[in-house]
Amino acid sequence: MPQVIFVHPDGRQDAIEIAVGASVMQGATQHGIEEILAECGGNAMCATCHVYVDDEQIGRLVPMSENEDALLDGTAAERQPTSRLACQIEVTPALDGLLVRLPDRQT
């Protein structure tokens, strides 16, 4: 299974294997990554699964939808050019090794 690396705000890293077809959010919540709240359960409505994708890797992702773009304007932690919602990143074999940084707050 592809691996996704989560970097906590304190610098700790967790490498997690996530099934192809699942979202990065689903992988994170199943493995107890506490910084990912996902209050809406993955329906792209709440912006509480905000992550910062590694600068070098943002180009690996499918571009975001208009809806995700609008939701990111409401994140609790500051929006950056590499901000994405983890529920909208579907894991594929090509994303193996993806590194995402977790914000210090989601609400």
Added chain:
Amino acid sequence: MITPQVEPRDIRQAPSSAPVSDVDPFSDAFFEDPHPIHEALREAGPVVYLAKWNVFAVARYAEVHAVLNDPATFCSSRGVGLSDFAKETPWRPPSLILEADPPAHTRTRAVLSRVLSPAVMKQIRDGFAAAADATVDEIVARGRIDGIADVAEAYPLSVFPDAVGLKAEGRENLLPYAGLVFNAFGPPNALRQSAIERSAPHQAYVQAQCQRESLRPGGFGACVHAHVDSGEITDAEAPLLVRSLLSAGLDTTVNGIGAALYCLARFPHEWERLRDDPGLARNAFEEAVRFESPVQTFFRTTTRPVELGGVAIGEGEKVLMFLGAANRDPRRWENPERYDITRRTSGHVGFGSGIHMCVGQLVARLEGEVLLSALARKARSITVSGPVKRRYNNTLRGLESLPLAIEGA
């Protein structure tokens, strides 16, 4: 109560292999204590047939979640109550969002999503928090209060109608109108019939408030109408979308906040944890929504023959989803009967799931969070101080009265 096999009955269509149940989920006995019946329905099978109303029903998390997330098969445009709009005239013009399917739903949903977006919540947050502080200051000063009238109703009424942009006159119609809407999803029982019989003044009030000229500039209502100017919705659609805010935006949060107060008053250990860390307020509210499920049920209608949980269901069948039962399904939740304010609640279906998931969920969470946070900071104890009375509604689970004694911190 639950029979394992199909028995000869006077039912419209014998279900293929679903266990048949005599349970009436719209009866006073059910409203008083749904949990043992939920358990029996979950244990009976993934899909059951309710002979009383001739509908299929799902009470396990997996099937409830599956139905919610397959809107092409389980549609909403034939009504999300028992009444099938393909066979009966709806009691009011159908909702353009709740009672609609893609692609029509996609467009109207996008408008309300933007009106109630995370970015908008940032703008209203401070005002909602200040109002919560004021509500809690007042109840702490009084000491003995009714948690429903004085908090669960008073707080949302102090923020939501203003946020929508409603004028001051006539707001007493809002809760009766919402009660009517949620009773009307139920079967033609006394609750539904009497609510509809008394509905004329409330309907007239709501219809008038939904017009552009009635709504204060800058409020949610005016923001809906502004999307007419950008061509996303028509003049005729905007008032109906404002109506959705008034139908579903108030009574739901009233019952959500009421649920949270009732939980915190009943489970002193969780109240102490909240006092120790008021930062848990938001999750304490979310867990109350899972635990009590203020919106208990919704229906869908099948658009084609489908097999669900091994049961064949024909086209045009109503399927009742027990959201409250799914939220306590031990197949999905550890210790589901426990109110735990640090539980990972993500995935509960108290706000639904999928394309129809509550569009106002962010407003609900904001109200719940700031109210519980104020309570945790300003009160030392909160205890039930008198007889608790349940309010009966075909869809909403909540209380009529919750006498509370509150000590200041």
